[in-house]
Amino acid sequence: DADVTQTPRNRITKTGKRIMLECSQTKGHDRMYWYRQDPGLGLRLIYYSFDVKDINKGEISDGYSVSRQAQAKFSLSLESAIPNQTALYFCATSDTRVSNQPQHFGDGTRLSIL
């Protein structure tokens, strides 16, 4: 089983719809992250969370919101989807109980907004 699981893997929806992408992890890591990946732009950080009560904006948080429901679960919401939010979305985790550890990624959600 994957350590970082993202659902759904693929989603096609229409402009204006509310969408939630979910991420769960079995690694026991305290920090979780949401990124989007676009061709030619690489991975960009949307939000990150140090623990359940600590949420931080990343580079491109406008139009997105997040919820850390538990240490193992971190969801990303698009309240009113627009076509330029079409991208690959990745969740990642890291363990800061050991200092400055790298991030580990899930397999992504491919989101298309028509």
Added chain:
Amino acid sequence: QKEVEQDPGPLSVPEGAIVSLNCTYSNSAFQYFMWYRQYSRKGPELLMYTYSSGNKEDGRFTAQVDKSSKYISLFIRDSQPSDSATYLCAMSPGWGTDKLIFGTGTRLQVFP
């Protein structure tokens, strides 16, 4: 100008070749350097992780960091078709690894 520059490729090499993948960066505060491998329809997978300057070797993979030139490299020896993937460099400042800055990735194709 982007903080991290990476040639998008594609880089096409025959099986058995030595591959060199590179990134340049502009922020002298970067201290942590990573290489990720990403197969099609999969997430980035951590390959190498180094702190500050120097070399690190793991099997067929060697990561080099030259902070004076702001240049990092990943070498793959005896390349295999299974190495065909996109390789992403990533780096972060010395105070932690939360805010990774990624290169756009280099697509590598190793043909038999």
